Amino acid sequence: MPDYPFAPTWCPGCGNFAIWAALKNGIATTGVPSEKFAIFYDVGCAGDMADFNTYYGFHTLHGRALPTAVGAKLANHDLKVIVVIGDGGCYGEGGTHFINLMRGNHDITVLVHNNHRYSLTTGQMSPTTEKGTKTKSTPEGSIEEAQNPIALAVSNHATFVAREFAPDIARLASRITQGIKHGGFALIDILQPCPIFNPVQSPNWYRERLVKLEDEGHSSENLEAAWKQSMRTDKLPIGLFFQESKPAYHEQVTELQDLPLVKHPIETVNLTNLLKEFK
Ligand SMILES: Cc1ncc(C[n+]2csc(CCOP(=O)(O)OP(=O)(O)O)c2C)c(N)n1
Structure with a gap:
């Protein structure tokens, strides 16, 4: 039986190694003690990071890392909450x-x-697989159009929308720090090479297509410009597409104004009057 935490089981060359390094670095750079973090892992290779990390966390299934993380945040909004999830799960x-x-x-x-x-x-197709791609589940080429998660987020009230490239660990780490400090919903879509099940989209394939938003004169305060950048097909922009400051969900819940829910005194509830309402 190996010692905990276990050694990663990812394939050689997997982009998850870089994301793992960037996450730990990004957390450390916030200056927030690591016991103040809770990480919610989804199913899949990405979620297997649960076995290799020593932060508080919970390993969930099939997209359910997202609502589980919400529950934890609303129960104790003093925590910094992170979700680690694949494109299939999210x-x-x-x-x-x-x-x-x-x-x-x-x-x-x-x-x-x-x-x-x-x-x-x-290696089955996922929502972000390009139309026409041959995979194990689409031997004649996928029929559906690929989802555009950046455009979806920009048009659906996300207050922090970024895309980064896994092998650029330092850049990804600083974006993760920025996302953690954002104080609202933060999406970081990370382009992750998978040399075994998606050898075409290799690191070099990406490098030929990537452009940095800051080199394009992009302003992350401009929603319309963010939309245009998200819809580009000539190049693949990385960086911060959009950010705005708005109250987070827990800041708008009256009961959570004074104290996190877990710190509320537990009072004995008299159910008699409550039950009368249902008679
Ligand atoms: C109920 C059930 N349905 C399906 C599966 C198979 N399954 C395991 S991981 C996964 C999705 C993983 O894809 P993604 O979220 O993109 O993560 P990745 O493995 O690429 O990191 C699926 C469908 C399962 N284990 N259980």
């Missing part, structure tokens, strides 16, 4: 949760390990 299985977390501006940093495949299940 944009497919948990797609409706994803949409509603953005609408609520829940103060959660969502790291989507976007390898454009369901990789743990050995």
Whole structure:
């Protein structure tokens, strides 16, 4: 039996190694003690990070890392809450949760390990797979159009929308720090090479297409410009598409104004009067 935490089981060359390093670095740079973090891991190769980390956390299934993280944040909003999830989990299985977390501006940093495949299940198409791609589940080429998560987030009230490239660890780490400090919903869609189940979208494939938003004169305060950048097909922009400051969900709940829910005194509730209302 190996000592805990276990050594990573990811394949050689997997982008998850870089994201793992960037996450730990990004957390450390916030200066917030690590015991103040709670990380919610989804199913898949991305979520297997649960076995290799020593932060507080919870390993969930099929997109449910998102609502579970919301529950934890509302129970104890003193925590910094992070979700580690694949593109299949976030944009497919948990797609409706994803949409509603953005609408609520829940103060959660969502790291989507976007390898454009369901990789743990050995490379089936995911919502971000390009139309026409041959995978194990689409031997004649996928029929559906690919989802555009950045455009979806920009148009659906997300208050922090970023895309980064996994192998650029230092840049990703500082974006993660920024997302954690944002104080509202933060999406970081991370382009993650998967050399085994998606060898076409290799690090070099990405490098030929990436442009940095800051080199394009982009202002992250401009929603319309963020939309235009998110819809580009000539290049693949990385960086901060959009950020705005708005109250987070827990800041708008009257009962949570004074104290986190877990610190509220537990009082004996007399159910008699309450039950009378149902007679
Ligand atoms: C009920 C159930 N349905 C389906 C699966 C298979 N399954 C395991 S991981 C996964 C999705 C992983 O894809 P993604 O979220 O993109 O993460 P990745 O593995 O690529 O990091 C699926 C569908 C399962 N384990 N249980």
